[in-house]
Amino acid sequence: MPLKRKQIVEALYNIAGKDHVVTDEQILKESSVDRFRRFEAYHGVYSLPMPAAVVYVKNTHDVAAVIKFANENRVNVVPRTGHSATEGGLETALENSIVLDGSGMNQILAIDTYNMQATVQCGASLQELDDRLREQGYTTGHSPQSKPLAQLGGLVATRSIGQFSTLYGGIEDMVVGLEAVFPDGGITRIKNVPRRAAGPDIRHVIIGNEGTLCFITEITVKIYKYFPENNQFLGYTLDNMKTGFEILREVMVNGYRPSVARLYDPEDGAYHFSHFAEDRCVLIFVAEGVKPIADATATAIEDIVDRHDECVKVDPKLIEKWFAHLNWDPANLAAEKVEIMETKNVCNTTEISANWGIINDIYEVCMQRVRNEIPDLTLLGGHSSHSYLNGTNLYFVYFYNVVDCKPEEELTKYHLAIKKIIVEETIKAGGSMCHHHGVGKHRTHWIQKEYGSSYYILKKLKSAFDPNNIMNMGTIIPLEK
Ligand SMILES: Cc1cc2nc3c(=O)[nH]c(=O)nc-3n(C[C@H](O)[C@H](O)[C@H](O)COP(=O)(O)OP(=O)(O)OC[C@H]3O[C@@H](n4cnc5c(N)ncnc54)[C@H](O)[C@@H]3O)c2cc1C
Structure with missing residues (x-):
């Protein structure tokens, strides 16, 4: 017999404390969806099964206790941090799910500039972490457009990527070690080492799991030295996407690593760059790093682009200005x-x-x-x-x-x-x-x-780590009829 909502809520009060368990009707509705269904939500339409409660956990032990209870009683758990998901990952597929919210676990635990890594709790804001690092001359190198909204747990769980990925990589290239809670309530920690060849890379069981295998509680990421004063911005308009893809390919296969390499088609280009795109494709690069590398990268890209007659150079200041306002403003x-x-x-x-x-x-x-x-x-x-x-x-x-x-x-x-x-x-x-x-x-x-x-x-x-299928049911692997 599935537990009734009242029984689930009572159990959560005992585990996490009444102050940390929310059952307000409107909050439950908003917690049954993410941005995928925002059009319905804006109209007050909530068509999915309602969760029993949202639990705002304070520490790893509370996470473990909630998940263990859910596993023993076959209650679906939807992990959540920044709530900026766009693909329905936060939808509650089953009635009386528990939304397990780690946004309160938001501490930056350590910034280690000697070993070049930072350790944070799952609810740490990427914006806050990167701002703190930049004040000291460092950066995470991670800058998704959702940087002001997203938190580290969700960013790791979705295999997110940022605008400077061509140099720094996706989140999978940045994560050094992790702590996570699996459905049996076990707390697992993967240590922080530069590399190891002791079997498969088990970090990848956790990175990208979208809350379907475990709840990520702590993350250690690499940090990099930050030299914004050396940034070189390059922009061009061109006739067609095919040429643009070919230029991107030439830059990449010749080993250059601009932090940004973007190609817009005319309609998308007109949306972003109406003041200069004039119905043409737009190609953008940013070269960064220590000065000799940034300069050499920019010069090489200019040489490659110059071989394509259809490319017309744009004032770099326009590109720099555009970049400064690309991230999503929570307002x-x-x-x-x-x-x-x-x-x-x-x-x-x-x-x-x-x-x-x-x-x-x-x-x-x-x-x-x-x-x-x-x-x-x-x-x-x-x-x-x-x-x-x-x-x-x-x-x-x-x-x-x-x-x-x-x-x-x-x-x-x-x-x-x-x-x-x-x-x-x-x-x-x-x-x-x-x-x-x-x-x-x-x-x-x-x-x-x-x-x-x-x-x-x-x-x-899935069957090995979550045999009772209680973790974010219907995500990655489809719901069985
Ligand atoms: C305006 C906008 C711009 C965006 N731009 C980008 C972009 O440039 N690059 C990019 O990659 N994405 C982008 N996204 C998508 C989104 O921001 C990312 O997917 C982000 O990683 C979600 O982080 P979050 O903290 O908001 O996670 P949430 O929305 O809370 O959750 C996302 C998923 O991860 C799971 N999850 C969350 N926390 C945990 C945890 N602690 N343990 C296990 N699973 C967990 C959830 O169950 C869900 O499936 C954008 C979204 C918006 C709204």
Whole structure:
């Protein structure tokens, strides 16, 4: 017999203390969703099963006690920190789930500038950590657009990536060690060492688990010396994406590591750079680091771009200015709601990755199909923002007017229909359906196709670590009927 809501709440009061358990109806509704369903939420529509409570945990032992109770009683647990998820990872798939909120575990525990690493609790704000480091001449190197909202636990759990990834990598390149609680209530710590070859790298069981295997309580990340005074900004307009991808490829395969390497198509470019893009693609680089490296990187990129006649240089100050305002301002959240309610115009995104040899074809087929098959679009564009030796990502951006449908029909008619096209075309071509937002609950239909024969490993991990399937049910691995 499943526990009743009252029994779950009573147990949580005993574990975490009454002051740390919230059962307010509106907060429960808001905790049943994330930004994936914001259009419904703005209209007061909450169609998912309601959680029993939100528990604001104070320490690792409380996390362990809550998870152990949930495991013994088969109660679904949805881990949460910054609540900025975009793919339904925070949706409560089952009635009476426990939302386990680590945002109060927000301490920066140590900044070790000799061994170049910082240790924080899961609810530490990335913005706060990076600001503290920059005051001392260091940086995490991690700068997702959600930096002012996201917290370290969620950033690790989603395999997030930031704007300077081409130099510093994604979060998986930054995490040194971790502490996490698994469903049996066991607390596991992976020590902080520069490298080891003592078996598989078990950090990767935790990084990217999206709350489906364990709750991350503590994280140690690398830190880097920060030299903003050496930054060199470069910008160009050009005729087509294919040339842009080729330039990105040449920069990467020749071993240059600008911190930023971005390519916008004309529609996305016009949205960001209307003052100079003039319906052309836009290519942007930032070279950073110690002066000789930053200078050499910028010079080499200029040489590569110069070999492509269609590229026209833009005043670097325009790029520098644009960058300073790229991150999401939390004040935007309220303004966004007002705008969406007034205009019924919604923006959503889907991000994928693929090797150089197929990326332009994926871009073209997705753009064509979305344009032909989806009604009411007001903007359809894309950009590449994270490049690698062997390929790059594509971030499709689409705005649409919600016409002739109820709030709860918006996703099916527009966002999911567009996502389906992009995911299917990407998998068909041999790319990955998901570059950095996580699988959440709405790309699970394609997870077997995404993994192919290696899906076996994913399923085994889930059944080994979470045999009772209590961790964030329906995320990464689809709900069984
Ligand atoms: C405006 C905006 C811009 C964004 N830009 C970027 C970007 O540039 N790059 C990028 O990668 N992402 C971006 N995102 C997505 C989002 O910010 C990231 O996915 C981020 O990692 C989420 O962190 P969070 O603390 O808010 O996690 P949450 O939203 O609280 O949770 C995200 C997921 O992680 C799980 N989780 C959270 N905490 C834990 C924990 N302690 N242990 C285990 N699992 C946990 C949750 O169950 C959920 O599945 C953006 C989102 C927004 C709204």
